[in-house]
Amino acid sequence: MKQQRLNKILQEMERQNIPQMLISSPASIFYLTGKWIEPGERMLTLYINTNGDKKLLINELFPVNAIEGVELIWYKDTDEPIGRLINIVDKTKVLGVDKFWPAHFLIKLMERNAAAGFVNGSPIIDRTRMIKDAEEIQLMKDSSRINDSVMEEVIKTLSEEYSEKKMVNILAEIYENKGADGFSFSPIVAYGANAADPHHDSDSSKVQKGNNVIFDIGGVRKHYCSDMTRTVFYKEVSDEHKAVYNLVREANLTAIDKVKPGVRFCDIDKAARDVIENAGYGKYFTHRTGHSIGIEVHDFGDVSSVNTEEVAPGMIFSIEPGIYLSGDIGVRIEDLVLVTETGVEVLNKFTKDLIIVK
Missing domain, CATH: 3.90.230.10 (Creatinase/methionine aminopeptidase superfamily)
Incomplete structure (x- = not known):
């Protein structure tokens, strides 16, 4: 992880009372991890929270062996990644979501009440990347x-x-x-x-x-x-x-x-x-x-x-x-x-x- 960049984002998350976030933009994931992954139609998302948790939900097809400081959560094409994601997200807290995350992923997460609320988290990352x-x-x-x-x-x-x-x-x-x-x-x-x-x-x-x-x-x-x-x-x-x-x-x-x-x-x-x-x-x-x-x-x-x-x-x-x-x-x-x-x-x-x- 690019820790200094991550720290700026975490500080701004705390200031805006967004305790957890999903980052799915390949550009923003690259910005934080140094790994460029094009997921196509498959789910790829980096979960971070202000307690220091960092987990990347990733399909087994992608050739990523390890990312220092990040736990990789693998899934197969036959798995349902939303189920994996629900086990990661804190249901009692607000969740920041990437502005470009496909609606079919977000709607499924919302239907299953995966968080206390959903907000656009991208402005925090966008302004840091500026x-x-x-x-x-x-x-x-x-x-x-x-x-x-x-x-x-x-x-x-x-x-x-x-x-x-x-x-x-x-x-x-x-x-x-x-x-x-x-x-x-x-x-x-x-x-x-x-x-x-x-x-x-x-x-x-x-x-x-x-x-x-x-x-x-x-x-x-x-x-x-x-x-x-x-x-x-x-x-x-x-x-x-x-x-x-x-x-x-x-x-x-x-x-x-x-x-x-x-x-x-x-x-x-x-x-x-x-x-x-x-x-x-x-x-x-x-x-x-x-x-x-x-x-x-x-x-x-x-x-x-x-x-x-x-x-x-x-x-x-x-x-x-x-x-x-x-x-x-x-x-x-x-x-x-x-x-x-x-x-x-x-x-x-x-x-x-x-x-x-x-």
């Missing part, structure tokens, strides 16, 4: 370093011969060659007007002279995610498109400059949004400015106009303003940033200067 420790920060830096090198290489491969889908296939090969464990999300490669859709599904389109090209890419390294977006231009760029690009770049830099402990997420969002709105493009910036990231590419927390929480050292999130002009152009520039004790560190080093691919 603050990365030294080990996680280094892993995030390593993952972003790989992403920088992938971005540099994939931009160089841009060609009229390759469709957006082909570029995604090329990306997969580059990530593998660079030592990544795969994509952290389905990457976006978007040419020209396709880039005006912030979540474009890469298709058979091919790049043409004068097109802008969005590369929104990320990989996984040792279970930690990277995410970065750059917008480049093919062969040439018009003055209008150059102006849009420089405006988004200014919004990105302005928001990053705002980041320091004690600043609210909504104020960071506003810093980016004001730059774009003051130039008359406000209605074309259609999404939040960023999202938290770590073991999952979208961890709990975001950089949006409605998030009034203050940022704190150890948080890592994206800054990704954009302008999307339907039928014409889309520009997005995204970096991951780490909140330090005194300010901010940008994890992505790849240039944000305007690039024209010749």
